Amino acid sequence: VSWRRGTKGRLSARFAAVRVRVADGPPQRIRDMGAQHLPGEEVWVIGEHRSTGERKYYLSNLPADTPLKQIAGAIKARWVCEQAHQQLKEELGLDHFEGRSWTGLHRHALMTMIAYAFLQSRRLKQAGGGKKNPRPTAPTEPTRRQASHPLRARAAAPNPLSPLPQNPLR
Structure with a gap:
């Protein structure tokens, strides 16, 4: 099975899959053997044989x-x-x-994920990725809107990575 294209070409390996019932159901006491689990829901057991000879096994609850x-x-x-x-x-x-x-942990995680999304979007733009059918390019020199308030002039900066202008109220 080939699942996607990588940097060195198509990525592929040999896979086999079969539906089984894993013994993760409710525990049942059977004579002196202690608690034994009954069969649970059906799942996939997947075996992967890589080109290096390595074998990996997985369980999946994807539909039948x-x-x-x-x-x-x-x-x-x-x-x-x-x-x-x-x-x-x-x-x-x-x-x-x-x-x-x-709450602090969630805020920290959220901020790092926002930063990650921003960096990924910049990397995609730099690599020429993004939309397959891009719109016609804008003029090379961006037109600036006149800000009605001096502090709003920051929003008109053409490059998001360029340093912010000095605060005129200082």
């Missing part, structure tokens, strides 16, 4: 009619999530929170 290619894509999407989490920690300090409140 899910095609194998979609199951493989869902499994492989985890790598993208792990990369994003690693960047959030290393580049933006997601793991640097030392507060004591749940």
Whole structure:
């Protein structure tokens, strides 16, 4: 199964999947054997055989009619999530929170995710990604609107990464 194109070409591996019932149902006492779990809901057991010879196994609760290619894509999407989490920690300090409140933790996580989304949008623009059918480009010299108030002049700055103008009230 090939699930997407990577930097070195199509990413593919051999997959096999079968529906099983995992013994995670309610516990049942059977004579002197202690608590045994009854079979639970049906799930997928997926085996992956990589080109390196490595084998990996996964459990998935995707619906029974899910095609194998979609199951493989869902499994492989985890790598993208792990990369994003690693960047959030290393580049933006997601793991640097030392507060004591749940609200503070959520605010810290939200701010790092907003910063991550901003940086990703900048990276995509710089790499030429983004929309497949972009609109016609604007003139090279941006037209500035005259601000009615001196403090609103900051909103008219053409480059979001350029330093902000000095505050005229200082």
